[in-house]
Amino acid sequence: MLVPTTDTKEHSMSENHPAPVTVIGLGLMGAALAEAFLRNGHPTTVWNRSAAKAAPLVAKGAANAATVTEAVTANALVVVCLSLYDNVDEVLDTAGDALDGRTIVNLTNGTPRQARAMAERATARGARYLDGGIMAVPPMIGQPAASILYSGPEDVYEPHRATLAALGTPRLLGADPGLAALYEMALLSAMYGMFGGFYQALALVRTEDVPAAEFTPMVVTWLTAMMHSLPRQALAIDTGEYATEVSSLATNQAAFPNLVDASRDQGVGVRLMEPIHALIERAVAEGHGEDGLARLVEFAERP
Ligand SMILES: NC(=O)c1ccc[n+]([C@@H]2O[C@H](COP(=O)([O-])OP(=O)(O)OC[C@H]3O[C@@H](n4cnc5c(N)ncnc54)[C@H](OP(=O)(O)O)[C@@H]3O)[C@@H](O)[C@H]2O)c1
Numbered sequence: 372m373l374v375p376t377t378d379t380k381e382h383s384m385s386e387n388h389p390a391p392v393t394v395i396g397l398g399l400m401g402a403a404l405a406e407a408f409l410r411n412g413h414p415t416t417v418w419n420r421s422a423a424k425a426a427p428l429v430a431k432g433a434a435n436a437a438t439v440t441e442a443v444t445a446n447a448l449v450v451v452c453l454s455l456y457d458n459v460d461e462v463l464d465t466a467g468d469a470l471d472g473r474t475i476v477n478l479t480n481g482t483p484r485q486a487r488a489m490a491e492r493a494t495a496r497g498a499r500y501l502d503g504g505i506m507a508v509p510p511m512i513g514q515p516a517a518s519i520l521y522s523g524p525e526d527v528y529e530p531h532r533a534t535l536a537a538l539g540t541p542r543l544l545g546a547d548p549g550l551a552a553l554y555e556m557a558l559l560s561a562m563y564g565m566f567g568g569f570y571q572a573l574a575l576v577r578t579e580d581v582p583a584a585e586f587t588p589m590v591v592t593w594l595t596a597m598m599h600s601l602p603r604q605a606l607a608i609d610t611g612e613y614a615t616e617v618s619s620l621a622t623n624q625a626a627f628p629n630l631v632d633a634s635r636d637q638g639v640g641v642r643l644m645e646p647i648h649a650l651i652e653r654a655v656a657e658g659h660g661e662d663g664l665a666r667l668v669e670f671a672e673r674p
Pocket residue numbers: 396397398399400401402419420421422424452453454455458461462478479480481505506507508509
């Protein structure tokens with residue numbers, strides 16, 4: 372039987388006595404979270420639908436809860452990481468009144484709307500609630516480069532900040548529980564856009580049998596150089612001053628068909644390039660040809 376603790380005890384844990392924590396969900400990410408807590412000396416209770424996934428963590432010192440209720444009751448801090456918010460609802464529903472007095476930190480990927488609704492449901496059941504977004508892959512968990520975004524009330528976050536720091540660099544974005552999901556979706560959008568460009572680039576050079584591994588360092592150098600323009604573009608977006616001395620939308624509009632034609636000539640699709648091409652065309656058609664590329668954010672914003 373697991374020994375229950377209360378939230379007030381959690382607050383008083385010192386660095387020499389790391390606070391106990393429960394992790395619900397032991398997929399690739401949840402297992403990495405539990406491992407990081409264990410590595411940092413936090414007594415860790417785990418639960419997973421497929422119980423076998425607990426075994427490697429139990430071997431490293433975790434306690435395996437037989438039920439969700441047992442897992443939630445075991446500790447004041449409960450970290451949840453499942454595939455979808457629907458799974459979180461389904462799983463936490465089985466815990467009944469046990470959520471009362473617990474702090475739930477939901478690190479499952481979802482939307483701001485889902486996060487806000489989950490916060491309401493959890494608090495209605497007497498829990499304190501933080502939503503979170505993991506900006507890392509499992510091998511990064513526990514390292515400073517793993518950025519973990521949180522949103523929710525500061526007085527809920529603060530007592531657990533030191534414990535959550537075992538997972539990576541924590542950052543509270545604000546009281547609105549939807550903020551972490553909003554930032555996560557924004558950052559993932561930037562990532563997928565970059566990956567899309569990378570795949571298009573590889574598709575092009577592979578038509579001439581250039582190995583991906585040979586070409587990729589050039590992509591990294593090029594994207595790193597281009598990345599330096601982002602703060603300047605952000606300034607233009609915030610001020611609405613889109614005049615450019617670097618590269619106008621008109622210049623990009625004139626050159627873009629070459630990119631499309633080159634792909635077609637090489638027998639490569641242009642699906643990934645079409646959306647950005649359409650935005651450039653529209654921005655120029657609406658009279659913004661002299662502006663820099665940053666003007667496109669206004670066109671991306673339109674539904
Ligand atoms: N992996 C990454 O690189 C990464 C990075 C950032 C964020 N995330 C997010 O972290 C979350 C988990 O990802 P993951 O990579 O750990 O996925 P995963 O390896 O597929 O694990 C999914 C977890 O959800 C559980 N689950 C799914 N449906 C369930 C249900 N109906 N009832 C109970 N449990 C259920 C699974 O239990 P079973 O083991 O029983 O199937 C497992 O514990 C996702 O929201 C993901 O987007 C992942």
